[in-house]
Amino acid sequence: MNTPIRPLAIRMHPDDNVAIIANDGGLPAGTVMPEGPATGLVLRDKVPQGHKVALTDIAAGQDVLRYNVPVGYAREAIAAGRWVHERLLDIPAARELQGLPMATQPAPAWAPLEGHTFEGYVNADGSVGTRNLLAITTTVQCVAGVVKIAVERIERELLPLYPNVDGVVGLEHSYGCGVAIDAPGAEIPIRTLRNISLNPNFGGEVMVVSLGCEKLQPSRLLPPGSFPIHDSRDKEQGPDLVCLQDDEHVGFMSMIDNIVQRAKPHLERLNARKRQTVPASALVVGVQCGGSDAFSGVTANPAVGYMADLIVRSGGTVMFSENTEVRDAVEQLTSRSATQAVAEDVVRELGWYDQYLDRGRVDRTANTTPGNKAGGLSNIAEKAMGSIIKSGSGAIASVLAPGDKLKPDQKGLVFAATPASDFICGTLQLAAGMNVHVFTTGRGTPYGLQACPVVKVATRSDLARRWHDLMDFNAGQIADGEMTIEDAGWALFRMLLETASGKRTWAEHWKLHNALVLFNPAPIT
Numbered sequence: 434m435n436t437p438i439r440p441l442a443i444r445m446h447p448d449d450n451v452a453i454i455a456n457d458g459g460l461p462a463g464t465v466m467p468e469g470p471a472t473g474l475v476l477r478d479k480v481p482q483g484h485k486v487a488l489t490d491i492a493a494g495q496d497v498l499r500y501n502v503p504v505g506y507a508r509e510a511i512a513a514g515r516w517v518h519e520r521l522l523d524i525p526a527a528r529e530l531q532g533l534p535m536a537t538q539p540a541p542a543w544a545p546l547e548g549h550t551f552e553g554y555v556n557a558d559g560s561v562g563t564r565n566l567l568a569i570t571t572t573v574q575c576v577a578g579v580v581k582i583a584v585e586r587i588e589r590e591l592l593p594l595y596p597n598v599d600g601v602v603g604l605e606h607s608y609g610c611g612v613a614i615d616a617p618g619a620e621i622p623i624r625t626l627r628n629i630s631l632n633p634n635f636g637g638e639v640m641v642v643s644l645g646c647e648k649l650q651p652s653r654l655l656p657p658g659s660f661p662i663h664d665s666r667d668k669e670q671g672p673d674l675v676c677l678q679d680d681e682h683v684g685f686m687s688m689i690d691n692i693v694q695r696a697k698p699h700l701e702r703l704n705a706r707k708r709q710t711v712p713a714s715a716l717v718v719g720v721q722c723g724g725s726d727a728f729s730g731v732t733a734n735p736a737v738g739y740m741a742d743l744i745v746r747s748g749g750t751v752m753f754s755e756n757t758e759v760r761d762a763v764e765q766l767t768s769r770s771a772t773q774a775v776a777e778d779v780v781r782e783l784g785w786y787d788q789y790l791d792r793g794r795v796d797r798t799a800n801t802t803p804g805n806k807a808g809g810l811s812n813i814a815e816k817a818m819g820s821i822i823k824s825g826s827g828a829i830a831s832v833l834a835p836g837d838k839l840k841p842d843q844k845g846l847v848f849a850a851t852p853a854s855d856f857i858c859g860t861l862q863l864a865a866g867m868n869v870h871v872f873t874t875g876r877g878t879p880y881g882l883q884a885c886p887v888v889k890v891a892t893r894s895d896l897a898r899r900w901h902d903l904m905d906f907n908a909g910q911i912a913d914g915e916m917t918i919e920d921a922g923w924a925l926f927r928m929l930l931e932t933a934s935g936k937r938t939w940a941e942h943w944k945l946h947n948a949l950v951l952f953n954p955a956p957i958t
Protein backbone atom coordinates (compact mmCIF):
# COMPACT_ATOMS: atom_id res chain seq x y z
CA MET A 434 0.00 0.00 0.00
CA ASN A 435 1.29 3.44 -0.87
CA THR A 436 1.63 5.94 1.94
CA PRO A 437 -0.68 8.86 1.07
CA ILE A 438 1.45 11.86 0.05
CA ARG A 439 1.64 14.74 2.49
CA PRO A 440 1.59 18.00 0.49
CA LEU A 441 4.59 20.12 1.45
CA ALA A 442 5.47 23.73 0.71
CA ILE A 443 8.68 25.43 1.88
CA ARG A 444 8.86 29.18 2.46
CA MET A 445 12.39 30.57 2.58
CA HIS A 446 11.65 33.70 4.66
CA PRO A 447 8.63 34.73 6.79
CA ASP A 448 8.04 37.79 4.55
CA ASP A 449 8.01 35.81 1.30
CA ASN A 450 4.78 35.80 -0.74
CA VAL A 451 5.69 32.56 -2.53
CA ALA A 452 6.66 29.08 -1.29
CA ILE A 453 8.26 26.12 -3.07
CA ILE A 454 6.38 22.86 -3.61
CA ALA A 455 8.60 20.04 -2.32
CA ASN A 456 6.71 16.87 -3.34
CA ASP A 457 8.10 14.51 -5.99
CA GLY A 458 6.13 15.09 -9.19
CA GLY A 459 4.58 18.32 -7.84
CA LEU A 460 0.99 18.72 -6.63
CA PRO A 461 -2.29 18.80 -8.60
CA ALA A 462 -4.76 21.71 -8.72
CA GLY A 463 -7.29 21.51 -5.89
CA THR A 464 -4.72 20.27 -3.33
CA VAL A 465 -5.40 21.76 0.11
CA MET A 466 -2.16 22.47 1.96
CA PRO A 467 -2.52 20.81 5.38
CA GLU A 468 0.28 22.52 7.32
CA GLY A 469 3.24 24.86 7.23
CA PRO A 470 3.36 28.40 5.83
CA ALA A 471 0.56 27.68 3.34
CA THR A 472 -1.91 25.99 5.74
CA GLY A 473 -5.40 25.97 4.20
CA LEU A 474 -4.21 27.28 0.83
CA VAL A 475 -5.94 25.63 -2.16
CA LEU A 476 -3.75 25.19 -5.25
CA ARG A 477 -5.44 26.74 -8.30
CA ASP A 478 -2.93 25.20 -10.77
CA LYS A 479 -0.86 22.05 -10.91
CA VAL A 480 2.50 23.15 -9.43
CA PRO A 481 5.63 21.16 -10.40
CA GLN A 482 8.23 20.13 -7.80
CA GLY A 483 10.67 22.90 -6.96
CA HIS A 484 8.34 25.58 -8.39
CA LYS A 485 6.72 28.54 -6.66
CA VAL A 486 3.12 28.91 -5.49
CA ALA A 487 1.59 32.28 -4.52
CA LEU A 488 0.84 32.34 -0.77
CA THR A 489 -1.21 35.56 -0.98
CA ASP A 490 -2.89 37.55 -3.74
CA ILE A 491 -0.11 39.43 -5.52
CA ALA A 492 -1.08 42.64 -7.39
CA ALA A 493 0.22 43.39 -10.90
CA GLY A 494 3.63 45.05 -10.60
CA GLN A 495 4.13 43.92 -7.01
CA ASP A 496 7.39 42.31 -5.85
CA VAL A 497 7.49 38.52 -5.85
CA LEU A 498 9.56 37.82 -2.76
CA ARG A 499 11.66 34.72 -2.23
CA TYR A 500 14.48 34.81 0.36
CA ASN A 501 12.83 38.19 1.20
CA VAL A 502 14.29 39.47 -2.06
CA PRO A 503 12.40 40.40 -5.25
CA VAL A 504 13.08 37.60 -7.73
CA GLY A 505 10.72 39.37 -10.14
CA TYR A 506 7.68 41.65 -10.50
CA ALA A 507 4.19 40.27 -11.18
CA ARG A 508 3.35 40.82 -14.86
CA GLU A 509 -0.37 40.51 -13.97
CA ALA A 510 -2.40 39.98 -10.80
CA ILE A 511 -1.58 36.55 -9.35
CA ALA A 512 -4.18 34.97 -7.05
CA ALA A 513 -3.15 33.00 -3.97
CA GLY A 514 -2.68 29.32 -4.89
CA ARG A 515 -1.48 29.96 -8.48
CA TRP A 516 1.71 28.54 -9.96
CA VAL A 517 4.17 31.47 -10.23
CA HIS A 518 6.12 30.46 -13.35
CA GLU A 519 8.66 32.57 -15.19
CA ARG A 520 6.12 33.83 -17.76
CA LEU A 521 4.26 35.63 -14.95
CA LEU A 522 7.40 37.52 -13.88
CA ASP A 523 9.28 40.51 -15.15
CA ILE A 524 12.94 39.93 -14.38
CA PRO A 525 14.73 42.46 -12.18
CA ALA A 526 17.06 44.52 -14.38
CA ALA A 527 20.63 43.22 -14.73
CA ARG A 528 22.72 45.19 -12.33
CA GLU A 529 25.57 47.36 -13.43
CA LEU A 530 28.31 47.87 -10.89
CA GLN A 531 27.43 51.55 -10.56
CA GLY A 532 24.70 53.04 -8.40
CA LEU A 533 24.46 50.03 -6.11
CA PRO A 534 23.08 50.25 -2.58
CA MET A 535 26.25 50.42 -0.46
CA ALA A 536 26.15 49.14 3.14
CA THR A 537 22.46 50.08 3.40
CA GLN A 538 21.16 47.01 5.25
CA PRO A 539 21.57 47.12 9.02
CA ALA A 540 23.40 44.10 10.49
CA PRO A 541 21.08 41.67 12.29
CA ALA A 542 20.85 42.34 16.04
CA TRP A 543 22.28 39.01 17.14
CA ALA A 544 23.16 37.86 20.60
CA PRO A 545 26.64 36.33 20.59
CA LEU A 546 26.63 32.54 20.81
CA GLU A 547 28.87 31.26 23.57
CA GLY A 548 30.03 27.97 25.04
CA HIS A 549 30.61 26.00 21.82
CA THR A 550 34.07 24.50 21.46
CA PHE A 551 36.10 21.97 19.51
CA GLU A 552 39.39 20.15 19.98
CA GLY A 553 42.00 21.64 17.67
CA TYR A 554 45.74 22.13 17.14
CA VAL A 555 46.74 25.66 18.17
CA ASN A 556 49.46 27.11 15.92
CA ALA A 557 52.15 29.64 16.83
CA ASP A 558 50.41 32.35 14.75
CA GLY A 559 47.14 31.86 16.67
CA SER A 560 45.39 29.95 13.88
CA VAL A 561 43.95 26.53 14.72
CA GLY A 562 44.31 23.32 12.72
CA THR A 563 41.60 20.68 12.56
CA ARG A 564 44.06 18.11 11.19
CA ASN A 565 47.77 17.56 11.88
CA LEU A 566 49.31 17.11 8.43
CA LEU A 567 52.81 17.37 7.00
CA ALA A 568 52.71 19.32 3.74
CA ILE A 569 55.45 19.14 1.15
CA THR A 570 55.33 22.23 -1.03
CA THR A 571 56.46 21.94 -4.65
CA THR A 572 57.64 24.82 -6.82
CA VAL A 573 56.89 23.14 -10.14
CA GLN A 574 55.02 20.19 -11.67
CA CYS A 575 58.36 18.64 -12.79
CA VAL A 576 58.97 17.30 -9.27
CA ALA A 577 55.47 15.87 -8.74
CA GLY A 578 56.31 12.25 -9.60
CA VAL A 579 59.33 12.19 -7.27
CA VAL A 580 57.35 13.80 -4.45
CA LYS A 581 54.52 11.28 -4.89
CA ILE A 582 56.91 8.36 -4.41
CA ALA A 583 58.63 10.09 -1.47
CA VAL A 584 55.24 10.72 0.18
CA GLU A 585 54.32 7.03 -0.21
CA ARG A 586 57.58 6.05 1.48
CA ILE A 587 57.12 8.55 4.31
CA GLU A 588 53.61 7.21 4.89
CA ARG A 589 54.80 3.61 4.88
CA GLU A 590 58.04 3.93 6.85
CA LEU A 591 57.73 7.02 9.04
CA LEU A 592 54.06 7.64 9.85
CA PRO A 593 53.81 4.53 12.10
CA LEU A 594 56.55 6.17 14.23
CA TYR A 595 54.61 9.44 14.51
CA PRO A 596 51.05 8.37 15.42
CA ASN A 597 49.81 11.91 16.13
CA VAL A 598 50.42 12.96 12.53
CA ASP A 599 47.32 12.44 10.39
CA GLY A 600 49.03 12.24 7.00
CA VAL A 601 51.43 13.66 4.45
CA VAL A 602 50.24 15.92 1.65
CA GLY A 603 52.29 16.57 -1.49
CA LEU A 604 51.12 19.97 -2.71
CA GLU A 605 51.17 19.08 -6.38
CA HIS A 606 50.06 21.58 -9.05
CA SER A 607 50.59 22.39 -12.73
CA TYR A 608 52.21 25.80 -12.21
CA GLY A 609 55.85 26.84 -11.81
CA CYS A 610 57.34 26.93 -15.31
CA GLY A 611 56.20 27.53 -18.89
CA VAL A 612 54.14 30.42 -17.58
CA ALA A 613 54.32 34.21 -17.99
CA ILE A 614 55.50 34.66 -14.43
CA ASP A 615 55.71 38.47 -14.50
CA ALA A 616 52.44 39.04 -16.39
CA PRO A 617 49.51 40.81 -14.70
CA GLY A 618 47.58 38.19 -12.74
CA ALA A 619 50.58 35.88 -12.18
CA GLU A 620 50.73 36.99 -8.55
CA ILE A 621 47.47 35.08 -7.97
CA PRO A 622 48.75 31.49 -8.47
CA ILE A 623 52.05 32.34 -6.74
CA ARG A 624 50.47 33.75 -3.59
CA THR A 625 47.88 30.96 -3.63
CA LEU A 626 50.62 28.35 -3.47
CA ARG A 627 52.53 30.29 -0.79
CA ASN A 628 49.43 30.69 1.35
CA ILE A 629 48.35 27.05 0.97
CA SER A 630 51.76 26.06 2.41
CA LEU A 631 50.76 28.11 5.47
CA ASN A 632 47.29 26.54 5.91
CA PRO A 633 46.53 26.00 9.63
CA ASN A 634 46.22 22.23 9.10
CA PHE A 635 49.99 22.07 8.34
CA GLY A 636 51.06 23.33 11.76
CA GLY A 637 53.47 26.00 10.48
CA GLU A 638 55.92 23.39 9.13
CA VAL A 639 57.17 24.39 5.68
CA MET A 640 59.22 21.99 3.55
CA VAL A 641 59.84 22.55 -0.15
CA VAL A 642 60.92 20.33 -3.05
CA SER A 643 62.14 22.21 -6.14
CA LEU A 644 63.66 21.13 -9.44
CA GLY A 645 66.31 23.86 -9.79
CA CYS A 646 65.88 25.51 -13.19
CA GLU A 647 62.18 26.43 -12.92
CA LYS A 648 60.84 29.98 -13.24
CA LEU A 649 59.16 29.87 -9.84
CA GLN A 650 62.28 29.73 -7.65
CA PRO A 651 61.83 28.80 -3.95
CA SER A 652 62.99 32.28 -2.91
CA ARG A 653 60.21 33.81 -5.00
CA LEU A 654 57.56 31.39 -3.75
CA LEU A 655 58.54 31.73 -0.08
CA PRO A 656 60.76 34.79 0.48
CA PRO A 657 62.44 35.07 3.91
CA GLY A 658 60.00 36.31 6.51
CA SER A 659 56.92 34.93 4.71
CA PHE A 660 56.92 31.64 6.66
CA PRO A 661 57.76 30.45 10.17
CA ILE A 662 61.11 28.76 10.97
CA HIS A 663 61.15 26.32 13.91
CA ASP A 664 64.74 25.10 13.80
CA SER A 665 68.03 26.87 14.44
CA ARG A 666 68.41 28.21 10.92
CA ASP A 667 68.99 31.89 10.20
CA LYS A 668 65.75 33.82 9.74
CA GLU A 669 67.15 35.26 6.50
CA GLN A 670 67.42 31.80 5.01
CA GLY A 671 64.95 30.35 2.62
CA PRO A 672 62.62 27.47 3.43
CA ASP A 673 63.83 23.94 4.26
CA LEU A 674 64.55 22.83 0.71
CA VAL A 675 65.38 19.74 -1.32
CA CYS A 676 66.52 20.72 -4.84
CA LEU A 677 66.52 17.72 -7.20
CA GLN A 678 69.19 19.16 -9.56
CA ASP A 679 71.71 19.65 -6.72
CA ASP A 680 75.06 17.92 -7.36
CA GLU A 681 74.65 15.94 -4.14
CA HIS A 682 71.94 13.82 -5.79
CA VAL A 683 73.42 10.85 -7.58
CA GLY A 684 70.57 8.76 -8.85
CA PHE A 685 66.87 8.69 -8.12
CA MET A 686 67.09 6.96 -4.72
CA SER A 687 69.31 9.72 -3.40
CA MET A 688 66.51 12.24 -4.12
CA ILE A 689 63.91 10.07 -2.39
CA ASP A 690 66.21 9.37 0.60
CA ASN A 691 66.93 13.07 0.99
CA ILE A 692 63.22 14.04 1.01
CA VAL A 693 62.40 11.25 3.48
CA GLN A 694 65.26 12.27 5.83
CA ARG A 695 64.34 15.94 5.67
CA ALA A 696 60.74 15.13 6.63
CA LYS A 697 61.81 13.67 10.01
CA PRO A 698 62.31 16.86 12.09
CA HIS A 699 59.03 18.24 10.76
CA LEU A 700 57.21 15.03 11.69
CA GLU A 701 58.91 15.08 15.10
CA ARG A 702 57.52 18.55 15.87
CA LEU A 703 54.07 17.80 14.45
CA ASN A 704 53.89 14.57 16.43
CA ALA A 705 54.54 16.40 19.71
CA ARG A 706 51.39 18.48 19.31
CA LYS A 707 48.16 17.69 21.17
CA ARG A 708 44.60 18.71 20.49
CA GLN A 709 43.26 21.22 22.98
CA THR A 710 39.86 22.76 23.63
CA VAL A 711 39.33 25.96 21.67
CA PRO A 712 36.24 28.14 21.19
CA ALA A 713 34.13 27.76 18.04
CA SER A 714 35.48 31.19 17.05
CA ALA A 715 38.59 29.34 15.76
CA LEU A 716 36.56 27.78 12.93
CA VAL A 717 37.45 29.05 9.46
CA VAL A 718 34.78 27.53 7.28
CA GLY A 719 34.66 27.68 3.49
CA VAL A 720 31.21 27.04 1.99
CA GLN A 721 30.68 25.99 -1.60
CA CYS A 722 28.15 24.24 -3.84
CA GLY A 723 28.65 22.06 -6.89
CA GLY A 724 26.52 19.76 -9.02
CA SER A 725 23.49 21.83 -7.95
CA ASP A 726 19.83 21.02 -8.49
CA ALA A 727 16.48 22.72 -7.89
CA PHE A 728 16.69 21.88 -4.19
CA SER A 729 20.15 23.34 -3.58
CA GLY A 730 18.60 26.74 -2.84
CA VAL A 731 15.67 25.20 -0.91
CA THR A 732 17.25 22.71 1.50
CA ALA A 733 21.05 22.39 1.65
CA ASN A 734 22.10 25.99 0.97
CA PRO A 735 19.60 27.57 3.42
CA ALA A 736 20.66 25.03 6.10
CA VAL A 737 24.30 25.94 5.46
CA GLY A 738 23.28 29.61 5.67
CA TYR A 739 21.71 29.04 9.08
CA MET A 740 24.88 27.22 10.16
CA ALA A 741 26.95 30.14 8.83
CA ASP A 742 24.99 32.53 11.06
CA LEU A 743 25.68 30.30 14.09
CA ILE A 744 29.42 30.33 13.32
CA VAL A 745 29.48 34.11 12.85
CA ARG A 746 27.55 34.55 16.10
CA SER A 747 30.19 32.35 17.76
CA GLY A 748 32.89 34.73 16.58
CA GLY A 749 34.18 32.40 13.86
CA THR A 750 34.90 32.97 10.18
CA VAL A 751 32.76 31.88 7.23
CA MET A 752 33.93 32.37 3.66
CA PHE A 753 31.54 32.25 0.72
CA SER A 754 32.78 32.55 -2.86
CA GLU A 755 31.88 31.67 -6.47
CA ASN A 756 31.84 35.02 -8.36
CA THR A 757 29.75 33.86 -11.31
CA GLU A 758 27.02 32.53 -9.04
CA VAL A 759 26.67 35.68 -6.95
CA ARG A 760 27.27 38.33 -9.65
CA ASP A 761 23.61 38.72 -10.61
CA ALA A 762 22.57 39.47 -7.05
CA VAL A 763 25.46 41.88 -6.48
CA GLU A 764 23.17 44.43 -4.83
CA GLN A 765 22.54 41.88 -2.06
CA LEU A 766 26.27 41.75 -1.38
CA THR A 767 26.86 45.49 -1.48
CA SER A 768 23.81 46.29 0.66
CA ARG A 769 24.78 43.60 3.20
CA SER A 770 28.35 44.91 3.42
CA ALA A 771 29.21 46.18 6.89
CA THR A 772 30.75 49.42 5.61
CA GLN A 773 31.03 51.50 2.45
CA ALA A 774 34.67 50.32 2.10
CA VAL A 775 33.65 46.64 2.20
CA ALA A 776 30.94 47.30 -0.42
CA GLU A 777 33.59 48.99 -2.61
CA ASP A 778 35.80 45.90 -2.23
CA VAL A 779 32.91 43.72 -3.45
CA VAL A 780 32.49 45.97 -6.51
CA ARG A 781 36.26 45.96 -7.16
CA GLU A 782 36.53 42.15 -7.10
CA LEU A 783 33.42 41.49 -9.18
CA GLY A 784 34.41 44.27 -11.60
CA TRP A 785 37.84 42.69 -12.07
CA TYR A 786 36.15 39.34 -12.69
CA ASP A 787 33.74 40.90 -15.25
CA GLN A 788 36.78 42.14 -17.19
CA TYR A 789 38.46 38.74 -16.92
CA LEU A 790 35.34 37.06 -18.37
CA ASP A 791 35.00 39.75 -21.07
CA ARG A 792 38.58 39.08 -22.22
CA GLY A 793 37.52 35.48 -22.87
CA ARG A 794 34.22 36.66 -24.46
CA VAL A 795 32.25 34.57 -22.00
CA ASP A 796 28.51 34.57 -22.72
CA ARG A 797 26.85 35.38 -19.42
CA THR A 798 23.33 35.31 -20.92
CA ALA A 799 23.51 31.49 -21.15
CA ASN A 800 22.45 31.54 -17.50
CA THR A 801 19.80 30.34 -16.54
CA THR A 802 19.80 27.00 -18.33
CA PRO A 803 16.64 25.24 -19.55
CA GLY A 804 17.28 22.71 -16.76
CA ASN A 805 17.27 25.51 -14.17
CA LYS A 806 13.90 26.80 -15.48
CA ALA A 807 12.37 23.32 -15.61
CA GLY A 808 13.54 22.93 -12.02
CA GLY A 809 11.69 26.06 -10.92
CA LEU A 810 14.39 28.75 -11.11
CA SER A 811 12.71 31.57 -13.04
CA ASN A 812 15.77 33.69 -13.68
CA ILE A 813 19.37 34.37 -12.76
CA ALA A 814 18.48 36.61 -9.80
CA GLU A 815 16.60 33.70 -8.22
CA LYS A 816 19.44 31.28 -9.03
CA ALA A 817 22.04 33.61 -7.56
CA MET A 818 19.97 34.03 -4.39
CA GLY A 819 19.86 30.24 -4.03
CA SER A 820 23.66 30.26 -4.02
CA ILE A 821 24.19 33.37 -1.85
CA ILE A 822 21.86 31.96 0.82
CA LYS A 823 24.79 29.74 1.88
CA SER A 824 26.26 32.90 3.40
CA GLY A 825 23.35 33.25 5.83
CA SER A 826 22.06 36.66 6.82
CA GLY A 827 25.03 38.31 8.52
CA ALA A 828 26.74 41.52 7.46
CA ILE A 829 29.71 40.99 5.13
CA ALA A 830 32.66 41.96 7.31
CA SER A 831 35.39 41.88 4.65
CA VAL A 832 36.40 40.81 1.15
CA LEU A 833 39.36 38.65 0.14
CA ALA A 834 41.04 38.75 -3.30
CA PRO A 835 41.84 35.37 -4.94
CA GLY A 836 44.83 33.66 -3.31
CA ASP A 837 45.01 36.05 -0.36
CA LYS A 838 45.17 34.78 3.21
CA LEU A 839 42.85 35.89 6.01
CA LYS A 840 44.50 38.09 8.60
CA PRO A 841 44.24 36.82 12.21
CA ASP A 842 41.60 39.46 13.08
CA GLN A 843 39.59 38.89 9.89
CA LYS A 844 36.59 37.21 11.53
CA GLY A 845 32.91 37.04 10.67
CA LEU A 846 31.41 36.67 7.22
CA VAL A 847 33.93 37.09 4.41
CA PHE A 848 33.30 37.24 0.68
CA ALA A 849 36.35 35.39 -0.72
CA ALA A 850 36.19 36.23 -4.43
CA THR A 851 36.89 33.07 -6.47
CA PRO A 852 35.72 31.40 -9.68
CA ALA A 853 32.84 28.93 -9.16
CA SER A 854 34.85 25.87 -10.31
CA ASP A 855 34.73 23.44 -7.37
CA PHE A 856 38.47 22.71 -7.39
CA ILE A 857 39.67 26.27 -7.96
CA CYS A 858 37.30 27.61 -5.32
CA GLY A 859 38.38 24.92 -2.83
CA THR A 860 42.06 25.58 -3.58
CA LEU A 861 41.65 29.34 -3.05
CA GLN A 862 39.70 28.81 0.19
CA LEU A 863 42.57 26.57 1.41
CA ALA A 864 44.99 29.41 0.65
CA ALA A 865 42.75 31.77 2.62
CA GLY A 866 43.23 29.57 5.69
CA MET A 867 40.12 27.36 5.69
CA ASN A 868 40.18 24.62 8.33
CA VAL A 869 36.80 22.99 7.52
CA HIS A 870 34.95 22.91 4.20
CA VAL A 871 31.20 22.51 3.67
CA PHE A 872 30.07 21.45 0.22
CA THR A 873 26.45 21.12 -0.92
CA THR A 874 25.38 19.02 -3.89
CA GLY A 875 22.14 17.89 -5.49
CA ARG A 876 23.27 15.91 -8.52
CA GLY A 877 26.08 14.39 -6.43
CA THR A 878 29.86 14.73 -6.64
CA PRO A 879 32.46 12.68 -4.72
CA TYR A 880 34.49 15.87 -4.07
CA GLY A 881 37.18 15.92 -1.40
CA LEU A 882 40.36 17.79 -0.42
CA GLN A 883 43.47 16.23 1.08
CA ALA A 884 44.41 19.24 3.20
CA CYS A 885 41.10 19.82 4.92
CA PRO A 886 37.99 17.83 5.91
CA VAL A 887 35.04 18.34 3.53
CA VAL A 888 31.53 17.87 4.97
CA LYS A 889 29.27 17.03 2.03
CA VAL A 890 25.58 17.97 2.26
CA ALA A 891 22.96 16.33 0.01
CA THR A 892 20.01 18.46 -1.11
CA ARG A 893 17.63 15.48 -1.41
CA SER A 894 16.98 12.26 0.46
CA ASP A 895 17.20 10.25 -2.76
CA LEU A 896 20.87 11.24 -3.23
CA ALA A 897 21.60 10.72 0.48
CA ARG A 898 20.18 7.18 0.26
CA ARG A 899 22.03 6.19 -2.92
CA TRP A 900 25.33 7.79 -1.82
CA HIS A 901 24.95 6.74 1.80
CA ASP A 902 28.72 6.31 2.25
CA LEU A 903 29.73 9.55 0.49
CA MET A 904 27.31 12.21 1.77
CA ASP A 905 27.85 13.36 5.37
CA PHE A 906 24.54 15.14 5.92
CA ASN A 907 21.07 14.84 4.39
CA ALA A 908 19.41 18.26 4.04
CA GLY A 909 16.71 16.49 2.02
CA GLN A 910 15.03 15.92 5.39
CA ILE A 911 13.88 19.55 5.07
CA ALA A 912 11.98 18.81 1.83
CA ASP A 913 10.60 15.64 3.43
CA GLY A 914 9.13 17.75 6.24
CA GLU A 915 11.19 15.90 8.85
CA MET A 916 13.43 18.80 9.79
CA THR A 917 13.23 22.58 9.67
CA ILE A 918 15.98 24.71 8.14
CA GLU A 919 16.86 25.81 11.69
CA ASP A 920 17.13 22.18 12.92
CA ALA A 921 19.35 21.30 9.96
CA GLY A 922 21.52 24.38 10.54
CA TRP A 923 22.08 23.44 14.18
CA ALA A 924 22.79 19.81 13.28
CA LEU A 925 25.35 20.93 10.69
CA PHE A 926 26.96 23.31 13.18
CA ARG A 927 27.40 20.44 15.66
CA MET A 928 28.67 18.13 12.92
CA LEU A 929 31.24 20.78 11.97
CA LEU A 930 32.53 21.02 15.55
CA GLU A 931 32.85 17.21 15.70
CA THR A 932 34.60 17.13 12.34
CA ALA A 933 36.96 19.91 13.42
CA SER A 934 37.73 17.85 16.53
CA GLY A 935 38.93 14.92 14.42
CA LYS A 936 35.84 12.93 13.40
CA ARG A 937 36.50 11.75 9.87
CA THR A 938 34.26 12.64 6.93
CA TRP A 939 33.27 10.03 4.37
CA ALA A 940 35.80 11.50 1.91
CA GLU A 941 38.54 11.07 4.54
CA HIS A 942 37.34 7.54 5.33
CA TRP A 943 37.81 6.52 1.68
CA LYS A 944 40.87 8.80 1.18
CA LEU A 945 38.99 10.53 -1.63
CA HIS A 946 40.41 13.81 -2.74
CA ASN A 947 40.64 16.03 -5.80
CA ALA A 948 43.73 17.80 -7.11
CA LEU A 949 44.65 21.34 -6.18
CA VAL A 950 43.84 23.57 -9.15
CA LEU A 951 45.49 26.97 -9.16
CA PHE A 952 43.64 29.96 -10.62
CA ASN A 953 46.04 31.41 -13.19
CA PRO A 954 44.54 34.33 -15.12
CA ALA A 955 47.94 35.03 -16.77
CA PRO A 956 49.19 33.46 -20.03
CA ILE A 957 50.89 30.08 -20.41
CA THR A 958 54.05 30.32 -22.52
Ligand code: CA
Nearest residue numbers: 722723853855
Ligand atom coordinates in the same frame (compact mmCIF):
# COMPACT_ATOMS: atom_id res chain seq x y z
CA1 CA B 1 31.35 25.42 -7.03
